Amino acid sequence: MINRRNLLFLVFGTAFGFLLSRAGATSPAIISDLLLFEDLRLLWVIATAVAVGGALTWLAWRFGWRARNTGEPISIEHKPFKRGLIVGAVLFGLGWAATGVCPGTALAMIGEGKGFAVWVGAGILLGAGAGSWINRRLEKD
Amino acid sequence: MQTLLDALFSPLWTPVLVGVLIGLLAFAQRWLADQPLSCSTGFANLAGRLKPGATRDSQDDWRIVFLLGILLGGVIAALTDGAPGWQGTAAEFGRFYSALVPDSTLGSAIWWLVGGLLIGLGARLAGGCTSGHTIAGVAMGAPASLVASAVFFAVAVGTAQLAAWMLGV
Numbered sequence: 001m002i003n004r005r006n007l008l009f010l011v012f013g014t015a016f017g018f019l020l021s022r023a024g025a026t027s028p029a030i031i032s033d034l035l036l037f038e039d040l041r042l043l044w045v046i047a048t049a050v051a052v053g054g055a056l057t058w059l060a061w062r063f064g065w066r067a068r069n070t071g072e073p074i075s076i077e078h079k080p081f082k083r084g085l086i087v088g089a090v091l092f093g094l095g096w097a098a099t100g101v102c103p104g105t106a107l108a109m110i111g112e113g114k115g116f117a118v119w120v121g122a123g124i125l126l127g128a129g130a131g132s133w134i135n136r137r138l139e140k141d
Numbered sequence: 142m143q144t145l146l147d148a149l150f151s152p153l154w155t156p157v158l159v160g161v162l163i164g165l166l167a168f169a170q171r172w173l174a175d176q177p178l179s180c181s182t183g184f185a186n187l188a189g190r191l192k193p194g195a196t197r198d199s200q201d202d203w204r205i206v207f208l209l210g211i212l213l214g215g216v217i218a219a220l221t222d223g224a225p226g227w228q229g230t231a232a233e234f235g236r237f238y239s240a241l242v243p244d245s246t247l248g249s250a251i252w253w254l255v256g257g258l259l260i261g262l263g264a265r266l267a268g269g270c271t272s273g274h275t276i277a278g279v280a281m282g283a284p285a286s287l288v289a290s291a292v293f294f295a296v297a298v299g300t301a302q303l304a305a306w307m308l309g310v
Contacts, residue, residue, distance in 0.1 A: 041156040048164060081285045082267070088267030088268070095259030095263060096296075109215060111214065124258075128262070
């Protein structure tokens, strides 16, 4: 469906995929350099992104910056401590180490023509579907 | 090692520059759409839609459009980096993943698929991935995101270091 919101997120996604590639985050060799502490360039990318985001979040909160679409102050949403948080984070860390891929970079890698990432992407899709099902079961209890 | 990587994967931009741009981009989403960066939820929505008999909620289309954009960004990045296309050589994978992943076509496909399963399942159970928890959540000072990110990194680093030691690479 073509509307303003979707076009906006197409641009956001394209810019994000491009930057992940230029960061080196779509290279398995550079991911392994990070995990084995041989080249920390990705750590600096992540740390800088978080620092800039943190500073802007503080400014937005302090001066009541408003979101353009709602006209209300920009939301500062804290994700909840879910029941599966620790187990999920451990599984994620194992998959990340095993493949050198995360959900965002998988798509950028597919775009770059890295064939193996199609398998990883298919696995993420199946895993995410299964995870949503488990989440619904956990919420019911 | 650094010059070798630079030569193989050029052009890489200065880490701090890319970090600042990603931080600004992630904040622009919150400023223009009041929506923090998020990747793995989009995968869950897409999985839900691909299920037979699923009903489609067009309110969430933007999550899937965002994922499509990331793919497009990868296409543009690969077309504009002036480097030869991906061949899947051992040098491109680096010595760790070359040693870790099975050599056979079937074995490696299963390896990548199962690894992806762990990533997708883990991200949904944790309620986010490196985008939603680490880049967006930690920047907003969310305690759950700090814990999730610390576990992501601790487990990934620990597993990789142990595997590298066992493989002798």
